[in-house]
Amino acid sequence: MTPTTHALSRRVFLAAGGSFAVGVAFGAWPPDGNAAVSTEAAGRFEPGAFIRIDPDDTITLTMPRVEMGQGTYTALSMLIAEELEVPLARVRVEHAPADPARYGNPRAGGAQLTGGSSSIRGAWEPLRVAGATARVMLVEAAALDWAVPVEDCHARDGAVIHTPTGRTLGYGRLARRAAALPLPKDVPLKPPEAFKLVGRPVRRVDAPGKVDGSARYGIDVRLPGMRFATVASSPVLGGTLRSVDAKDALAVPGVRQVVKIANAVAVVADHTWAARQGLGALKVEWDDGPSAGVSMPAITADLDRALACSKAAIALLQGDVDAAMQSGTAKVEATYHSPFLAHAALEPINCTVDCRPDACEVWVGTQAPVRARDAAARASGLPADKVTVHNFLLGGSFGRRLEADYVEQCVALAAQVQGPVQFIWTREEDIQHDAFRPVYADHFVAACDSAGRPLAVTHRVAGSSIFSRVAPARVTHGVDPDAVELGLGPYQWPAARLDYVRQEPMAGMTTGWWRGVGPTHNCFVVESFVDELAAAATADPLAYRMALLPPTSRLRNVLALVGRHGGWDRPLPSTTGGRRGRGVSVLEAWGTSLAMLAEVTVDAAGEIRVDRVVCVVDCGMVVNPDTVEAQIDGGVMFGLGAALWGEITIQDGRVLQSNFHDYRVLRLSEAPKVEVHIVPSREAPGGVGEPGTSAIFPALANAVFNATGQRLRRLPLRLAQT
Numbered sequence: 001m002t003p004t005t006h007a008l009s010r011r012v013f014l015a016a017g018g019s020f021a022v023g024v025a026f027g028a029w030p031p032d033g034n035a036a037v038s039t040e041a042a043g044r045f046e047p048g049a050f051i052r053i054d055p056d057d058t059i060t061l062t063m064p065r066v067e068m069g070q071g072t073y074t075a076l077s078m079l080i081a082e083e084l085e086v087p088l089a090r091v092r093v094e095h096a097p098a099d100p101a102r103y104g105n106p107r108a109g110g111a112q113l114t115g116g117s118s119s120i121r122g123a124w125e126p127l128r129v130a131g132a133t134a135r136v137m138l139v140e141a142a143a144l145d146w147a148v149p150v151e152d153c154h155a156r157d158g159a160v161i162h163t164p165t166g167r168t169l170g171y172g173r174l175a176r177r178a179a180a181l182p183l184p185k186d187v188p189l190k191p192p193e194a195f196k197l198v199g200r201p202v203r204r205v206d207a208p209g210k211v212d213g214s215a216r217y218g219i220d221v222r223l224p225g226m227r228f229a230t231v232a233s234s235p236v237l238g239g240t241l242r243s244v245d246a247k248d249a250l251a252v253p254g255v256r257q258v259v260k261i262a263n264a265v266a267v268v269a270d271h272t273w274a275a276r277q278g279l280g281a282l283k284v285e286w287d288d289g290p291s292a293g294v295s296m297p298a299i300t301a302d303l304d305r306a307l308a309c310s311k312a313a314i315a316l317l318q319g320d321v322d323a324a325m326q327s328g329t330a331k332v333e334a335t336y337h338s339p340f341l342a343h344a345a346l347e348p349i350n351c352t353v354d355c356r357p358d359a360c361e362v363w364v365g366t367q368a369p370v371r372a373r374d375a376a377a378r379a380s381g382l383p384a385d386k387v388t389v390h391n392f393l394l395g396g397s398f399g400r401r402l403e404a405d406y407v408e409q410c411v412a413l414a415a416q417v418q419g420p421v422q423f424i425w426t427r428e429e430d431i432q433h434d435a436f437r438p439v440y441a442d443h444f445v446a447a448c449d450s451a452g453r454p455l456a457v458t459h460r461v462a463g464s465s466i467f468s469r470v471a472p473a474r475v476t477h478g479v480d481p482d483a484v485e486l487g488l489g490p491y492q493w494p495a496a497r498l499d500y501v502r503q504e505p506m507a508g509m510t511t512g513w514w515r516g517v518g519p520t521h522n523c524f525v526v527e528s529f530v531d532e533l534a535a536a537a538t539a540d541p542l543a544y545r546m547a548l549l550p551p552t553s554r555l556r557n558v559l560a561l562v563g564r565h566g567g568w569d570r571p572l573p574s575t576t577g578g579r580r581g582r583g584v585s586v587l588e589a590w591g592t593s594l595a596m597l598a599e600v601t602v603d604a605a606g607e608i609r610v611d612r613v614v615c616v617v618d619c620g621m622v623v624n625p626d627t628v629e630a631q632i633d634g635g636v637m638f639g640l641g642a643a644l645w646g647e648i649t650i651q652d653g654r655v656l657q658s659n660f661h662d663y664r665v666l667r668l669s670e671a672p673k674v675e676v677h678i679v680p681s682r683e684a685p686g687g688v689g690e691p692g693t694s695a696i697f698p699a700l701a702n703a704v705f706n707a708t709g710q711r712l713r714r715l716p717l718r719l720a721q722t
Contacts, residue, residue, distance in 0.1 A: 051080055051134050057158065057172035059086055063093045064103040064123065065114040066367055067206055068394035068401070069634075070689050071627035072119045074205045076127055078623055082197045083131030083190060085155040086171070088205065095391040098369035113368040115402055115513065117590040117687020120623055124685050125189075132187045134178075141178040142169045192621065192682060201626040206393065218365035218392045219424065221352045226420040227256060229413065230275040233264040233433050236288040236653035238508015241265060245283035252278040259416040266413045268421055276426075291653035294506040299650060300337065303441035303503055306462035307335065312499035313478030315461075316488065319495030324456030328447025332536050335444075336525040337714040340505075340648035341437035341514050342430075344663060347395025349406045349425040353414035355380050360387045360411060361420075365394040367401045375404035379411035398638070399513035403435045431663055432655040435512030436648055438464035439505060440483075442525040452537020454548070456495040459487050459526070464511040465502045478502065485518030489526040490555055490588040491548040506653065515638060516690035519589045520697070524715065527585040527698030532711065541702065542568055542584050554593040555586050558616040558679060565677055566597035566614040578603035580611075581707025585698040591686030592619040596636075598699040599672075602707045606719035610640055610672040610700065615692065617676065620683035628688050629676040635692025636674050641666035643697050647716050 052060040061080050067073040077091045096103045096112075104110035106126075107118035135155050142160035143150040152163050159168045192199070209215035234240060244265050246258035254274030259266050267278035325331075352363040353376075360380045366372040369389045377384040394401055410423040425433075440463035447455045465480035474481060479500050487498040505511070514520065534544035542563050549556050562584065563569070572580045578601045587594045599612040615632050622628055645664035649656045657663040701712050710719055 051084065051130055053134065053138075053171050053175045053178075055172045055175055057090075057170050058092065059084070059090050059158070059171070060092050060094055062096050062103075064096050064112075065105070065119040066095070066365070066391060066394055068114070068365075068367070068397045070119070070631060071204060071624060072114065074202060075120055075623040075627055076123050077205055078197045078202060079123060079127040080131045082195060083128045084135050086158040088197060088202060090158055091205075093205070096369070098373040098389045100370050111368070112370045113402060115367055115399060116516070117592070117689040117691070119687075119689075120685045121591055121687055124621070128189050129187060132189050133184065136184050136187055137178045137181050138171055138174050140181055140184075141174040145169060145174070145177060198623050199621070199625070202624050203626075215393055217347055217395050218352070218363060219347055219350045219395070221363040221392070221422060223352065223354070223363075223420040226352070226422055227268050227270060227417070228272045228275050229259075229266045229268045229417075229421050229423045230272065230279045231264055231266045231409070231413070231423055231425060231429060232279055232282070232284065233409075233429065234286050234288070235432070236286065236292050236508070237433075237506065237650075237655070238291045239263065239289040239653070240287045242285040242287045244285075248281040248283070249278040252281055254278075257417060258282070259413045261409065261412045264409055264413070266423065268417055272424060288653060289508060291506045291508050294653050295651045296649050299439060299505045300441070302505075303337070303439065303462045304335075306501040306503040307441050307443045307460055309501060312460060312501045314497065314499050315479045315481075315484040316496065316498040318493070318497075319456070321456050321458060321495045321497045324495040325445070325447045325458075328455045329450045330448045330452070330536065332446045332448060332529075332533055333444065334529055334532055334711075334713060336440075336442045336528060338440040338442075338521045338524065339646065339715055340439045340650075341642055341646050342434040342648050342657070342663060343396075343398045343400035343514060344431060344434075344660070344665060345394075345396030345398060345400055348427055348430045349400070350423060351407055351410040352420060352422040353411050354420040355411060355415045355417075358382075358386065361390065362387065362407060362411065363390045363392070364407060365392045365397075365401060366404070366407070367394070367397055367399075368404065371402070371404040372407045375408035376411045379408045380415055398515045399517075400435060403510070403512055405435065405510065427660070428658040431648075431657055431659065434648075435510045437514030437517060437520070438466070438483075438511040440521050442521075444525070444529045446529070446533055448533065448537065452533070452539060454493060454533060457488070457493050458497045458499075459529075460499050460501065461487055461522070462501045462503045463521075464504050466511055466513060466517060468502070469510070482513075482518040484522070486522040486526065486587075486589055487518075489522075489530065490550075490553060490586065491530070491545075492550050493548075506650070508653070515635070515693045516589075519587065519690065519694040520639075523585065523587050523589075523694040524697035524701070527587075527695075528701050528711075528713065531583070531698070531702045531705065535705070535711075545584070545586060549586075553588070554618050554683075555588055555595065558593050558595040558618050559584075559586055561616040561677060561679070562595035562597050562614055565616065565675065566599075566612075568597065572599065575601060577601055578609075579707040581703045581705070583699045583702025583704070583706055585695045585702065587691050587695040589694065590688075590691060591684065592617060592688060592691050593686075594618070594632075594691045594695055596692075596695040596699040598696065598703040600700065600703040600707055602704060602719065606721060608644060608700075608704060608717060608719070609670075613672050613674045613696065613699070615674070615676050615695070616679065617688065617691070618679035618681055618683075619686035619688050619691075620681050621685045622678060622681075623685065625678055628678055631688040632676045632692040633674045635688075635690065635694075636696050637666050637671055639693035639696035640670075640672075640700065642693075643700050643715060643717055645716050
């Protein structure tokens with residue numbers, strides 16, 4: 001394979017205190033060949049991710065993405081270390097500041113955020129180019145120092161070696177000279193067969209700190225003179241604060257202040273316990289607002305009416321659907337319902353703020369530093385350039401920390417407090433005021449021929465539009481692209497129509513992303529419906545899917561492999577503990593092709609136990625296979641908890657669930673064996689943070705049908721008692 005070369009049109013190299021730094025403009029990747037070169041002499045500084053090499057041989061990567069347990073710090077550091085020819089242990093990581101021009105995500109339209117299984121996909125080429133560029137210039141600097149031909153030198157283990165004589169110079173000693181060199185025109189990248197790190201299992205670089213307790217999360221922030229606060233928001237979503245009697249709260253030892261905004265009140269104290277005690281002593285009256293009478297039956301009825309309405313926005317139309325529907329000899333029809341879901345990350349929402357008249361500092365774990373900065377600017381009334389966001393490791397997120405509502409709330413409250421104050425939401429506040437995964441209703445109709453093959457299929461999605469809130473321009477002709485993503489799956493339908501009806505659940509409720517949204521909901525309904533089509537045709541569900549997939553689809557391979565590894569053609573061993581069954585699903589999203597098989601046992605009481613999950617994943621070039629396995633495994637566990645128990649319900653405008661006793665997550669004793677098989681590939685890297693979660697919902701539901709004959713069309717999965 002011929003090494004790829006890249007013109008360096010949007011990179012900058014600078015000498016600063018003897019350091020050598022190189023960066024890549026992520027937000028504008030791929031580079032604009034007509035753009036002027038950014039150099040120190042020109043006074044322009046436009047990189048997006050930096051490698052810094054100091055004279056003491058310290059190599060620093062300013063990390064453009066955040067680490068929330070998904071392995072980003074390790075994988076992105078591996079890309080740098082691979083091309084720079086340094087041991088991974090030599091690369092240290094710094095959090096990037098809020099600066100979308102330098103740290104924007106090309107997989108997120110240039111926004112500075114971490115999500116959508118996009119970190120590796122967005123960094124794969126830019127970070128490798130940055131590392132390779134630094135290596136080439138360091139080698140050239142050494143050749144100049146020795147006055148030898150550059151082709152007689154090579155880099156290895158953080159040093160340049162003169163091949164004929166064995167002389168070496170460490171990168172730190174070469175940093176200043178390298179920074180003064182002109183930019184190379186073309187930089188070769190390593191071919192995959194030359195990789196030493198990429199593609200091999202590597203221990204996580206963030207693991208030691210998490211084991212010994214030195215890792216710092218937002219909740220660990222401690223500042224001189226810092227106070228602690230606990231918050232209560234309106235219990236009715238969208239409600240406002242009417243009045244507060246703070247007398248008893250202020251009498252609690254350690255309580256210093258009670259502050260309020262339009263829809264929330266906080267107690268500020270010397271320590272969290274005093275703040276909690278003070279909050280309990282407050283006498284608060286709320287104005288419940290327009291959602292006070294809204295409950296789940298009304299929300300569900302509104303969704304069902306949306307499914308039946310005569311007008312919908314067309315997301316996709318292929319073939320003559322009406323004619324094909326008329327030509328069918330059989331019809332299959334199904335309606336599915338998916339619930340609100342909370343994120344329930346282990347680290348509850350927290351934010352530390354020091355708001356002064358001329359500046360505001362925020363210490364927070366966030367997936368979107370710029371959103372956090374802008375929210376702080378709105379709440380404080382300061383310009384954005386007067387706001388500094390200090391980011392941290394995230395103790396889980398799953399999309400919750402893409403939002404900045406909690407930052408805006410905390411800054412607005414902190415503006416009334418002198419000195420730094422840390423706000424920590426209780427678990428109850430966290431669950432009941434989340435940005436919930438939307439509730440959806442979906443209706444399918446398929447016309448089939450006499451052999452059970454589909455002639456036409458229609459799918460209507462009814463639910464909230466997240467993009468209408470966060471990026472209205474993405475909603476075109478009434479279609480929210482996220483709500484309908486994967487709405488027809490990866491299949492070849494002779495004729496098909498996919499449409500969408502926006503139905504917001506209630507005033508005051510915020511809906512948001514939950515480890516992906518469109519795919520997590522649409523994979524469940526599409527793969528469940530395809531299973532229903534197979535059952536109606538009395539066909540094998542795996543073979544039925546294979547017949548619908550395009551001939552060139554990478555899914556054909558992973559589907560065949562999951563059947564082989566999962567023993568699809570072998571009967572399940574019987575058990576005295578209940579009825580056993582297998583189910584299968586496929587997913588093609590985030591640049592990844594995946595097939596999943598689930599094995600379940602259903603006992604006499606209708607309880608579902610997941611015994612085994614087999615997953616085959618083709619995610620293109622793999623950086624760290626350990627990370628891929630861990631992400632699929634973790635995604636399966638996360639999805640299983642939601643599939644079996646996850647549900648947020650509303651009564652009189654209030655969220656009924658409050659903690660892990662009534663919003664269950666999967667326990668260790670309930671976790672199945674998970675097998676992950678990675679398909680070797682030279683395709684571009686795909687994402688793996690969300691596919692495992694999306695594919696487990698239908699695989700599990702289909703397995704329950706195989707075991708019991710009951711088709712479960714509503715999440716969470718609950719069997720009818722017989």
